[in-house]
Amino acid sequence: MDDLDRRILRELQKDARVPFRHIAELNGVSIGTVHNRLKKMKKAGVLKGFIPILDHAQLGYAIIAIIYIKVEGGHLQEVKGQLQEKFEQINVIFQTSGIYDLVLICRFKNMIDLSSFNDEISKLQHMKAETNIVLETVKEQFYVRL
Template identity: 35%
Template structure:
């Protein structure tokens, strides 16, 4: 990874703490890394302007709201040059929560979330298979998600070497 000279160990410590708890107040982060809350605010604004921090999100356990099926789709395209067009159309499908342009046998690997198997069938048949440029799909139903986390930037006590 090319290091960004505008990012230092304080910035990485801030990011690590916020990845652990995105609701942590800037004053608490400042206390933990021994800088002011104002410094945290300024550095966060800098990282947002640089595109390193792209906002925050609320993570919801969809299964507790009755959306019990997560599935991954391996998508074969008629031509790989159709990726942008197909991805744009798939973004319009609310059940599609992730889209990846990939190497290997699939052109696209996507994740969808559905209420149940009937809903999954409807999404596949009535929405995804109707997107122009998709030749066929292979569906893999997830039985359990064990890990879903951001990549750590190392132990915050050891980041001074960054």
């Protein structure tokens, strides 16, 4: 990835709807160059897609829970698979170093939904979970510095 790729991505991180013509003009290249660069980055896996950034609370998902999971030895792949397959409330699964093996970020409409989720997740074998509720989102950004 070169400097032009970074400049293109910087513009798209500001607004993914920005016309290719605008990006091309800012960078002194053709629209075709911008299109080809994006196509190449998508093929390489650098660019995963263009999605809207939603306000989950406005959509009724007022509760964010961060769940820390310790997995019994030798069962990590099994537990990761179960979490991915069974629970649509999970937005993110991180495999981590340190005390916990996995960290989940989940969203719920209300405490009843969170409680039901905790009941279901506690039925999974070979793991123990600790749930923390987010009181305030101080910073949430969806872009990286390029």
